[in-house]
């Protein structure tokens with residue numbers, strides 16, 4: 001994917017990824033990296049989980065789009081279906097998962 005010739009971006013080639021929801025290419029740093037853990041799609045918040053990743057805008061609408069188009073099984077190359085609830089919980093913007101202790 002190397003472009004020949006002299007393309008100069010002031011030395012800043014920003015890595016880009018395509019959002020699996022809306023399919024818009026965006027700077028990698030603005031996308032949430034997702035990885036597959038067994039059948040669960042989980043946000044890789046620290047960028048440390050290994051394996052095939054998918055990128056998503058950190059927005060519920062992109063998550064819903066991705067689900068509707070079955071983008072996750074395709075991105076991870078598995079038959080699916082996959083559980084995206086960890087991502088949803090993350091995008092819903094709280095840490096309820098850790099607080100939701102059954103009493």
Ligand SMILES: [Zn+2]
Nearest residue numbers: 019022057062
């Ligand atoms: Zn998106």
